[in-house]
Amino acid sequence: MTPQATAAPGMSLPLAVPELRGNEWKYLKECLDTGWVSSVGPFVERFEREVAAYVGTSHAVAIVSGTAALHTALRVAGVQPDDEVLVSDLTFIAPVNAIRYVQAHPVFVDADPKTWQMDVEKVERFLSEECELRPAQSETALACRNKRTGRRVRAILPVHILGLACEMDRIVELARRYDLRVVEDAAEGMGVPYRRRHVGTWGHVGVLSFNGNKIITAGGGGMLVTDDRGVADYARYLTTQAKDDGLEYIHKEVGYNYRLTNLQAALGVAQLEQLDRFIERKRAIARGYDAAFRGVEGITVMPTPPETEPTYWLYTILLKEGTTVRERQAWIARLHEQGIGARPLWHPIHDLPPYQGCQSVEITCAPHLYARAVSLPSSVGLSDAEVQRCASIVKELLPR
Numbered sequence: 001m002t003p004q005a006t007a008a009p010g011m012s013l014p015l016a017v018p019e020l021r022g023n024e025w026k027y028l029k030e031c032l033d034t035g036w037v038s039s040v041g042p043f044v045e046r047f048e049r050e051v052a053a054y055v056g057t058s059h060a061v062a063i064v065s066g067t068a069a070l071h072t073a074l075r076v077a078g079v080q081p082d083d084e085v086l087v088s089d090l091t092f093i094a095p096v097n098a099i100r101y102v103q104a105h106p107v108f109v110d111a112d113p114k115t116w117q118m119d120v121e122k123v124e125r126f127l128s129e130e131c132e133l134r135p136a137q138s139e140t141a142l143a144c145r146n147k148r149t150g151r152r153v154r155a156i157l158p159v160h161i162l163g164l165a166c167e168m169d170r171i172v173e174l175a176r177r178y179d180l181r182v183v184e185d186a187a188e189g190m191g192v193p194y195r196r197r198h199v200g201t202w203g204h205v206g207v208l209s210f211n212g213n214k215i216i217t218a219g220g221g222g223m224l225v226t227d228d229r230g231v232a233d234y235a236r237y238l239t240t241q242a243k244d245d246g247l248e249y250i251h252k253e254v255g256y257n258y259r260l261t262n263l264q265a266a267l268g269v270a271q272l273e274q275l276d277r278f279i280e281r282k283r284a285i286a287r288g289y290d291a292a293f294r295g296v297e298g299i300t301v302m303p304t305p306p307e308t309e310p311t312y313w314l315y316t317i318l319l320k321e322g323t324t325v326r327e328r329q330a331w332i333a334r335l336h337e338q339g340i341g342a343r344p345l346w347h348p349i350h351d352l353p354p355y356q357g358c359q360s361v362e363i364t365c366a367p368h369l370y371a372r373a374v375s376l377p378s379s380v381g382l383s384d385a386e387v388q389r390c391a392s393i394v395k396e397l398l399p400r
């Protein structure tokens, strides 16, 4: 059985599968031949160095998953128990769970209908109308407080979804004004510049993921990127069990075993060598779909927000306005029958059981995007002919 078949049973055109035709075997063999298979080894350091150089930060810390990297990022950003963190509502759940891991509270921000990313207008309105800058009880420094809950709002966590970018200049400016930390989830944003600067490098700390379905994969893995040496050192300390004296087993803090292994890093290094080609391919796939869907009634193609060059990690369309979740589900089921591994966007998080009691900010757009959006096969290995075949089936089966 091919890996493609195991990755998406029954789908002749799976959603997104890894492309492993570079130096993956060679570098993995090097790990086995030299015995460096665990969480120390030359590929770990090389992967960190090369990712930092690629995104343009001075530091990168390799971590066992994007989720673990988000957990670490919130800790090194200084988010404390009972703080609040503004986070995108329309996202994969990992960044929200990470907020709970540090015992903070998510406040969900709606998606912008033009970009599908965190709606910055709504962030601004929330901060100016629902929050105030005042000192904490025993302190003199001003802190941003949510007037409704009395809690400190500590950070903004924008999630760059689908290989597009959030409006980071405006988010960073708001964070400065309200003294908030910015933790960027760029798990889907490897290779995406916003105003010529890589996503994940605008805030205090950013996170990338190398999970199997991301644009490049390490099998699993993540990376924390930052320009702050203290932040990088602290992240490295926390992710290696917070050892103060490794020989005597002295630990002054609660740490984690979150370090990436040399085997994973070897895969990551091999994949990174191919990233520019993968991005070109993703963009060509998006152009192919765009052209096929141009002028087709009932399909809205993916936006290309200004100031960014998307990678279109997962090419996603919207069905016509007013489409219900049920109609979209039925349509995806029909695509599956044709072997097309389509899938919806994530269920808005504010309405999922673990988070139903949390505050949310003007959520009106995210549920509509969730009802109407369908991601289409976007693997780097997809040929132009396959894109055309997929687009034809999509058009044929379009609900009328």
Ligand SMILES: *Cc1c(COP(=O)(O)O)cnc(C)c1O
Pocket: 065, 066, 067, 068, 091, 092, 094, 095, 159, 160, 161, 185, 187, 188, 209, 210, 211, 220, 221, 222
């Ligand atoms: C994949 C993903 C993550 C989590 O990364 P893992 O490496 O799978 O833990 C976090 N956020 C977003 C938006 C993702 O798509």
